[in-house]
Amino acid sequence: MDSLITTAARALAAGDPLAAFKQVALRDDPPALALRGIAMAQLGNLARAKELLRSAARAFGPKEATARARCVVAEAEIALVSRDLGGPMQTLGAARATLETNGDRANAAHAGYLEARRLLLIGRLDESERSLDELDLDTLPLASRTGYWLVAAGIAIRRIRAESVRAALDRARHAAHKAGIPALVAEVDRASRAFDAPAARLIAREGARLLGFGEVEALMASDALLVDACRNVVRAGTSAVPLAGRPVLFALTRALAEAWPEDVTRETLLTRAFRAREADESHRARLRVEIGRLRKTLKPLAGLNATRRGFVLKPHGATTVAVLAPPVEEDHAEVLALLADGEAWSSSALALALDVSARTAQRALEALAEDGKVESFGRGRACRWLTPNVPGFPTSLLLPAPLTRG
Template sequence: MEAAVEVPAELGAMAARALAAGDALGALRVTGPFGGPHALALRGIALAQMGAYAEARAALERAALAFAAAGAERARARASAALGEIALAQRELGEAQRQLVEAGDALERAGDLTNAAWARLGAARAALLEGRVAEAERALAAAEATVTGDAPVFTRAALALARAELHARLVRASSARRAAEQAAAWARASGHPQLIAETERFLRAHDEPVARVVRGGREELARLADVEALVAAEGRVVVDSLRRRVIDGGAVRADLARRPVLFAMLEALARAHPAAVASVDLARAAFGVRTINESHRPRLRVEVGRLRAALGGAGVVRALGNAYRWELGGGVELVLLAPLDPGNAGAICALLADGAAWSAPAIGAALCKSTRTVQRALSALVLARAVEVSGSGPSRRYARPRAALSIASQMLLLGLALPG
C-alpha cells in the first residue's frame, strides 16, 4: 500500500534534477516510497516523460486535487500545466489549449514566471498544430514576455525554437533560421541532449525541400527560402495547397483553410490553367465523387458562386458552357504550391513527422478532413507500414515509425522541474 508520507525536500530536489536531465527512471526511484502530492506530481511527470500517459494523468490529477484542498495554488497550477502538456502530447489540442492558458495565468499570479512561460509555450504549440497561426503568435509573445532576464538558458532555447517553428509556418525563412541558430546555441549551452538534437534537426530540415512548385506544366522542388521568394513576388498568383490559400503579389487574397470544397475546385482550376475544366471534372474534384448526378450540377453552380466571392479580386472564374476557367489579368503568372507527397496520405505523413501520436479525429481537425476520410488514408498507410497504430477505441493513436526525436511532448514537463 502506498504511503501517504510526503517526499523530503532534498529528495524532491533530487527527483526534479533527474527529470530536468531526462532521467525519468531516476526520478521514479527517488519518489517511489512516498505518497504525498509532491511525490505524486513528480511521479506523474516522470511517467509522462516515459509515455505512460494514462498513469501519469491519474497521478497528476490526484496531486492537483490534494494541492487544491491544501490551498497550495502554485503547486496546483504546476500540476494542471503538466496535465495540459499531456493533452498536447496526445494531440487533444482543444483541451490542451484550454488547460495551458489557464495554467499559465495561474502560474503568473503565483509568481512562477518560468513555468508560466512554459505553459504559454505549450498553448502556442497547440494553436500552431491546429493551424491557428495568429493565435499561436499571440501565445508565444505572451510566453516570451513572461520570461525574465535571468531565465535558464534551456528556457530561452525552447522559446527560440518555438519562434523558429512559427516563422517557418509563416514562410519567413530568414527569421526562422536566425531563431533556430540562436536556439541551437542556447541548447548547446544548456547541455540538454534532446533539445540539442531537436534544434539540429530543425536546421537540417530548413535546407531540405518542403514543397513542389507547379507552373507551366513543370514541377520542381522548393526549399523554405524558395517558397518565401515565390509568394512575395509581384505579378504572380500563388495557390498554396499546403495552407489552402491564395496569395496575390505577396498578400493573402483568400483563405480557404476551412472551406475544403472551394479549395478543391480552385486547385483543379489552377492545375488546368490557362485551359478550362469540364463541369463534370470540377464537380468530381469538389464533391469527391466518381459519378455525377443531376443534384451535383446545381450544387456546383452554388459553390462556384461562393468561390468567385471568396477570391477577393484574384482573377475571376468564368463559365464557358459545360466548363469553367480561372482567368487572370494580362502578364500575371499562376503558380501552384503543392505538398511533397500528394493526396491525403502525404498530408497525414507530413503532419505525423513530429514523432507524436495522433488520433484520427485530431488529424482530421488539423487537415480539415472528415474523420472517415482520414481513417481510410490511415488504413492504407498502416498496411504499407508507413504509420504505426497503437491502442483501441477512443485511445487509438497513429504515429510515424522511427520518427525523428521531438521534444514537443517533453518541454513543459521538463520546465516544471525548474526552480522559480
C-alpha cells in the same frame, strides 16, 4: 524542502530522469509522487506519469494550491505531447493564473508557452503569436526556452518567413545547448532538417521541380499569379482568392494554370473537375455553369477567355502563372503531414487541427491504415495514431521543475 526532493528536481531539470528516480523511487509523499510522474513522462511512460501526477495533485493539501497547479501544468504538457488537445489542456489557464497569483513566475511562463504551442498545433497562428509575445522570456525555465523558439519557428514556417525561421532555429539551438539536454538538441536538429527539406513543387507547362523554403517565399513575393495547391488559394501580389471550400473551382483553376499560356480543352477540364471519363451533355452543362462561377470568382486577379477548344487563363497584371503544390500529393496528405511530426495523435486532435469533424478524421485514418501508411495503438479514447516508421514517442518532453510544496 528536503535535500532528496531538491536533488531529484535538479536532475529532472537537467533531463536525467534516472538520477531523479534514485532519490524518490521509494517515497509516496506528494512532492515525490509529482517528481516521479515527471520522470516517468521523460522516459516515455505517459499513462503512468498521468496517474502519478493526479495522485500528487489530490495529495497536496488545500493550502498547497501552487503545488497542485504545477501538477496540472505537468499533466497538460503530457496531454500536449500525446496530442490530447482538449481535456487537460482546458485547465491550463486556471493553473497559470494560480501560479502567477502565488508568485511562481517560471512555471506560469511555462504554462503560457504550452498554450502557445497548443494554439500552433491547431493552426491558430495569431493567438499563438500573441501568447508568445505576452511571455517574459527571461522568466521561462532554461529548458523551456528551446520550446519557445521552436514555436516561434513554427509560426514563421506557417507564414512563409524564411529569415525568421532561421533566426528562431538558431536561438532554439543555442538554448538547447545551454540547457545541456541532448533530447532538446535532437529536437532542434529534427526541426532544422525539416526546414531544409523540399517544401513544395513548382508545376508549370514545361514540367515540375522541387522548391526549398526560401524559393517558396521568393515565389510568393514575385509578381506571378500563383495557384497555391498547398492552401487552395489563388494569389497575385497582396491579393488572394480563397478556394478551400470550392474544390471544383480550384480543380479548374489548377488545370488552367498548369497549361498556361495555352488553353485547356473542355474534355480535359471535365476530367479534372468532375473525373468524368465519358462526359455527357449534363457534364457539359455543369462545366458551363462552373466556368461562369470561376470567371466571377477570379475577376479581381485574372480573366477567363473561351477558345475554340476550351478556355485559357488571362492574368491581369502578372507576367507568369505558376502552380505551387505539396512535394508529394496523395489522398489524405494533410493527415500525413500532421503525423509526420513523429508524435502519436488522437483522431479528435487531428480533427481539431484540421478543422474537420471527428468522423471525417476517423475515415481518413482508417483509409490510410488500410494502405499501411499509419498505424494505431490503444483502444477507445486512448487510441493514438502514428506513422509506422516512428518507433515511439520522442523523449523531448519539456516539463517544469521543481515540483515541490508551495
